[in-house]
Amino acid sequence: MSNKKILVFGGVGQLGQCLSKVSEERNLSGLVFLDEIAGNILDLDILRALFQKESPDFVINCAAYTAVDKAEDEPELCEKINSLGAANLAQFCAEFKATLIHISTDFVFEGNVPVLLKETDVAAPINVYGKTKLQGELEIAKYLEAHYILRTSWLYSEFAGNFVKTMLKLGAEREELSIIVDQVGTPTYGVDLAAVILDLLDSGQTAAYGTYHYSNDGLCSWYDFAKAIFEISGTKLKVYPIPTSAYPTKARRPSFSVMDKTKIKTTFNLEIPYWRDSLVKCIHAIK
Numbered sequence: 001m002s003n004k005k006i007l008v009f010g011g012v013g014q015l016g017q018c019l020s021k022v023s024e025e026r027n028l029s030g031l032v033f034l035d036e037i038a039g040n041i042l043d044l045d046i047l048r049a050l051f052q053k054e055s056p057d058f059v060i061n062c063a064a065y066t067a068v069d070k071a072e073d074e075p076e077l078c079e080k081i082n083s084l085g086a087a088n089l090a091q092f093c094a095e096f097k098a099t100l101i102h103i104s105t106d107f108v109f110e111g112n113v114p115v116l117l118k119e120t121d122v123a124a125p126i127n128v129y130g131k132t133k134l135q136g137e138l139e140i141a142k143y144l145e146a147h148y149i150l151r152t153s154w155l156y157s158e159f160a161g162n163f164v165k166t167m168l169k170l171g172a173e174r175e176e177l178s179i180i181v182d183q184v185g186t187p188t189y190g191v192d193l194a195a196v197i198l199d200l201l202d203s204g205q206t207a208a209y210g211t212y213h214y215s216n217d218g219l220c221s222w223y224d225f226a227k228a229i230f231e232i233s234g235t236k237l238k239v240y241p242i243p244t245s246a247y248p249t250k251a252r253r254p255s256f257s258v259m260d261k262t263k264i265k266t267t268f269n270l271e272i273p274y275w276r277d278s279l280v281k282c283i284h285a286i287k
């Protein structure tokens with residue numbers, strides 16, 4: 001693993017920075033972190049030059065269009081980045097014999113029944129972002145056998161913008177907040193996900209290519225998540241539970257999108273941290 005060349009697209013986004021942190025902790029030197037200019041996944045000339053120069057063993061695709069509500073207003077751009085961009089990387093990986101690790105989302109599911117979502121469940125996205133992420137998954141499977149698709153949910157970390165950092169900011173400014181209680185899912189600490197991505201590459205398990213679900217363990221509503229953030233950080237304010245109908249957004253979101261992680265746990269012999277334990281680590285890292 002230490003002598004492998006790994007290209008990370010979306011390398012300065014939230015998950016890219018988590019990968020940078022974990023690879024530094026592990027003293028890995030073969031990772032090349034690319035921003036959206038040096039590693040524009042829509043620019044075929046840039047991609048060809050990069051693959052020729054670096055001859056990567058692995059490619060990690062953290063690049064995506066992630067603005068879920070804005071995507072409803074610019075579906076073409078969202079589709080280009082999440083679907084065509086993924087297809088481009090898959091085709092170059094096939095040509096240059098690299099393995100692709102691509103990150104997808106629980107939003108590929110409708111998520112309207114309180115049952116754990118398995119990799120084999122039918123995907124039926126209810127917003128533009130989810131549809132384009134599903135298209136990206138299908139494109140990859142079409143062009144490349146040597147791939148891992150990791151679907152994750154409610155990603156947060158000490159890096160970039162995310163729910164935890166927004167709550168900490170609002171918690172410092174406000175005396176009360178109302179947070180949605182009827183959407184249930186599982187938070188994922190990006191640093192945990194980054195560690196799993198690197199473990200998975202290290203496993204050398206080529207027989208295990210395919211799609212996997214990964215989030216932290218357990219489940220909660222956004223309201224529970226916010227309450228935990230304020231408790232752990234020692235922020236004093238009133239938090240009220242409200243229904244989704246009281247906080248309308250452009251994009252619809254699943255009401256229950258908790259993923260079953262049995263497949264990734266058993267295939268790679270993983271122990272997945274409980275979401276609140278990882279939240280404690282993240283808040284300590286932020287402070």
Ligand SMILES: NC(=O)c1ccc[n+]([C@@H]2O[C@H](COP(=O)([O-])OP(=O)(O)OC[C@H]3O[C@@H](n4cnc5c(N)ncnc54)[C@H](OP(=O)(O)O)[C@@H]3O)[C@@H](O)[C@H]2O)c1
Pocket residue numbers: 009010011012013014015016035036037039040041042061062063064065066081085103104105106133152153154155156160
């Ligand atoms: N965040 C979540 O809650 C969540 C939940 C489930 C799944 N995911 C998935 O997890 C992955 C990582 O998410 P994240 O939170 O790290 O997202 P992020 O912080 O928004 O990072 C995505 C990165 O991709 C870059 N990018 C956009 N267009 C690009 C292009 N054409 N070529 C190359 N790079 C481009 C963005 O650059 P700019 O910022 O400069 O545009 C950004 O740095 C994504 O696949 C996302 O769909 C995220």
